[in-house]
Amino acid sequence: MGFIIIYMVIVxxxxxxxxxLMRATGLNKDISRFQVVSLLTSTGFTTMESELISDHPIRRxxxxxxxxxxxxxxxVIVSAIANILAPGFQSSYLAAAAGALIAILVLVRTPMATAFLSSKFNRSLERKFEVHELPIKDVLLLEExxxxxxxxxxxxCSYIGQRMRDILPSDADLNLLFIKRGTINxxxxxxxxxxxxxxxxxxxGDKKEFDAFFAEEMEDQAPAIMTRGGGRT
Structure with a gap:
């Protein structure tokens, strides 16, 4: 029983x-913990939020x-159960490992360590990865x-039959990247x-421009819309 408790502490x-560490890369607190558990147990990692992990080099x-x-x-658990049943089993080494991990956890949760990790990860992205390797948030979403x-x-939709050049003024701070039509882009x-x-x-583009030109469409199609804004993940 002692082994099980110690190993649960390690996990x-x-x-x-x-x-x-996930939060230090800019990931939301609730999403980070859920995805960590999903990865650790190899379950539940098929959510849309998993792209936030797979599209980010450090999170990967x-x-x-x-x-x-x-x-x-x-x-380890299978092997440990067998050892527990054997005479002379000692869990001192496992307890030491658990203690070391708890010490690391206390350390990385300090404000100074959190700030250091965030800065370190951001510098790593800037220096080591090409633009095409980075997630949308770190390439496009630079401002709030x-x-x-x-x-x-x-x-x-009121825009059916119209062309985007007629919908958006040339000076609008809004860019159409592409139109997905079935399997064609x-x-x-x-x-x-x-x-x-x-x-x-x-x-x-700019959030205010979306509200100005597509407010009605975004409200009508709200359940089907995916949005990503600067400063949030």
């Missing part, structure tokens, strides 16, 4: 340390460790007002293409 410490590395640790943990939206064109003539029901518009 708890690993989860909390990994969650702190943390995720790889958690997956491997989860597999190792299963093997920056916004990225996947906007479906509903059957009752319209890029070359994206501003000249008449919109159809079922299209999905991939837009990037």
């Amino acid at each position: 708890f410490a690993v989860v909390e340390i990994a969650a702190v 590395r943390i995720g790889m460790f958690l997956i491997l640790f989860g597999l190792f943990s299963f093997a 007002s920056d916004y990225f939206v996947e906007l479906p064109v509903g059957p009752d 319209v890029r070359k003539k994206k501003y000249e293409t008449a919109l159809e029901a079922g299209d999905v518009l991939y837009l990037y």
Whole structure:
């Protein structure tokens, strides 16, 4: 029983340390803990939020460790049960490992350590990774007002049959990246293409511009819209 308690402490410490590291990369607190547990147990990692892990180079590395640790943990538990049944089993080394992890957890939770990790991870992204390797948030969403939206064109949308060049003024701080139409991504003539029901518009720009030109559409299609804003993940 003592072994089980000690090992649970180790698992708890690993989860909390990994969650702190995830948060240091800019990930939301609740999302980070859920994804850490998902990775560790190899369950529930098919959520839309998993893209926040797989699209980020540093989070991917943390995720790889958690997956491997989860597999190792299963093997250790099976082996430990066998050892517990054997005479002379000692858990002193395991208790020492648990104590070390708790000490690390206390350390990384301090404000100074959190600030250091955030700064370190940001510098790592700036120095070691190409733009195409970084997630949308770190490439496009640099200001609080920056916004990225996947906007479906509903059957009752007032813009059906219109072209984006007629919808958006040339001086609008809003950019159409491409139009997804079924399995086709319209890029070359994206501003000249008449919109159809079922299209999905991939837009990037200022939050106020979205509210000015697409407020009604965003309200009508709210459940189907994916948005990412600067300063939030």
